[in-house]
Amino acid sequence: MVEKNIRNIFLKYPEVIYGFTDIAYSEYVNTYKSALVFAVPYGEQLTIETYSEVKFEKGI
Numbered sequence: 001m002v003e004k005n006i007r008n009i010f011l012k013y014p015e016v017i018y019g020f021t022d023i024a025y026s027e028y029v030n031t032y033k034s035a036l037v038f039a040v041p042y043g044e045q046l047t048i049e050t051y052s053e054v055k056f057e058k059g060i
Helices: 002-011 053-058
Strands: 017-022 034-039
Touching: 002 017
Parallel strands: none
Antiparallel strands: 017 034
């Protein structure tokens, strides 16, 4: 159910690469089953000083 919801969210952002990965090697293996990994392309490198939700959503 959670995985399906996450996949539906990412369908709205086809430019974002995402996947789920095994974390058997991680110190979190006893707490979590897997991890979500994603890469978001950007046009402008956003910093703490220049970040805004509008810029992030538009990919500026």
